[in-house]
Amino acid sequence: xxxxxxxxxxxxxxxxxxxxxxxxxxxxxxxxxxxxxxxxxxxxxxxxxxxxxxxxxxxxxxxxxxxxxxxxxxxxxxxxxxxxxxxxxxxxxxxxxxxxxxxxxxxxxxxxxxxxxxxxxxxxxxxxxxxxxxxxxxxxxxxxxxxxxxxxxxxx
Amino acid sequence: xxxxxxxxxxxxxxxxxxxxxxxxxxxxxxxxxxxxxxxxxxxxxxxxxxxxxxxxxxxxxxxxxxxxxxxxxxxxxxxxxxxxxxxxxxxxxxxxxxxxxxxxxxxxxxxxxxxxxxxxxxxxxxxxxxxxxxxxxxxxxxxxxxxxxxxxxxxxxxxxxxxxxxxxxxxxxxxxxxxxxxxxxxxxxxxxxxxxxxxx
Numbered sequence: 001x002x003x004x005x006x007x008x009x010x011x012x013x014x015x016x017x018x019x020x021x022x023x024x025x026x027x028x029x030x031x032x033x034x035x036x037x038x039x040x041x042x043x044x045x046x047x048x049x050x051x052x053x054x055x056x057x058x059x060x061x062x063x064x065x066x067x068x069x070x071x072x073x074x075x076x077x078x079x080x081x082x083x084x085x086x087x088x089x090x091x092x093x094x095x096x097x098x099x100x101x102x103x104x105x106x107x108x109x110x111x112x113x114x115x116x117x118x119x120x121x122x123x124x125x126x127x128x129x130x131x132x133x134x135x136x137x138x139x140x141x142x143x144x145x146x147x148x149x150x151x152x153x154x155x156x
Numbered sequence: 157x158x159x160x161x162x163x164x165x166x167x168x169x170x171x172x173x174x175x176x177x178x179x180x181x182x183x184x185x186x187x188x189x190x191x192x193x194x195x196x197x198x199x200x201x202x203x204x205x206x207x208x209x210x211x212x213x214x215x216x217x218x219x220x221x222x223x224x225x226x227x228x229x230x231x232x233x234x235x236x237x238x239x240x241x242x243x244x245x246x247x248x249x250x251x252x253x254x255x256x257x258x259x260x261x262x263x264x265x266x267x268x269x270x271x272x273x274x275x276x277x278x279x280x281x282x283x284x285x286x287x288x289x290x291x292x293x294x295x296x297x298x299x300x301x302x303x304x305x306x307x308x309x310x311x312x313x314x315x316x317x318x319x320x321x322x323x324x325x326x327x328x329x330x331x332x333x334x335x336x337x338x339x340x341x342x343x344x345x346x347x348x349x350x351x352x353x354x355x356x
Contacts, residue, residue: 032167043173051255051325141173141177144173150167
């Protein structure tokens with residue numbers, strides 16, 4: 001009769017260690033499930049309406065994203081938070097952003113991550129507005145492309 | 157405990173798309189760019205002017221077979237690309253445009269310029285001159301190599317004038333001439349050619 005409850009408890013403990021309990025010297029994904037882009041699609045416009053001799057086929061656009069980072073698992077720890085953009089496998093893009101000051105401004109290309117916060121975690125929820133500036137290669141952009149960002153933290 | 161261990165959301169997604177995935181511009185004769193040439197931020201506009209190309213054949217030369225050079229009333233010899241003095245007025249007529257198109261699967265796509273001319277030029281008395289009597293050569297100041305809109309002769313119908321590759325600007329200067337191979341009744345003969353740029 002007691003076998004099943006013991007299995008559940010052991011399983012739950014394992015998950016907690018692997019994904020929630022803060023540890024040091026490791027990288028964790030940050031829950032930003034409450035983040036929300038303010039538009040469904042960023043409409044990009046040609047940097048130059050006509051083609052150029054320099055073959056500039058760049059498309060430019062902007063979008064604001066309200067990000068809400070759940071840092072509760074690392075409160076009272078120090079860490080470095082990064083914004084990451086995994087390889088998208090389609091159009092070459094460059095993303096830069098400005099902030100309201102709670103996170104650092106920066107720039108990013110697919111396959112990389114950029115530091116947006118470093119220091120002690122003093123609040124369980126960090127909310128910030130990122131204004132993304134997006135540049136894409138118009139000669140390769142399909143109808144719509146999805147850029148899937150995530151935040152990760154290196155706990156000191 | 158199971159609820160607490162459900163996967164948390166670890167990503168936000170931004171969709172990107174081109175606001176104007178396709179744009180084309182064609183200028184034959186005069187055109188309009190607002191805000192300067194495009195390389196200084198100008199944007200293409202609409203110009204409804206219909207330019208003329210004409211020649212007055214001296215009486216002694218009518219029907220001799222000596223080709224007669226034609227001239228245009230177009231005041232546009234510079235390229236809106238960058239303001240370069242590309243065509244020589246009044247002997248040359250500017251023809252140029254661009255084709256913008258996004259997408260990785262349209263690399264070989266081209267936009268096509270066609271011209272539609274009537275069978276004949278006509279005068280007030282009902283006399284005619286076949287449009288096939290009018291030809292053009294193609295060049296451009298400082299240009300080398302093949303012209304995007306090469307030399308040709310009107311066919312009295314619809315014909316291809318040239319193509320513009322995707323995400324390119326193309327321009328040429330056309331110098332028209334009247335073949336003058338047959339004697340014609342005196343008068344002013346007119347006909348309109350309509351140029352069309354089509355993109356897939």
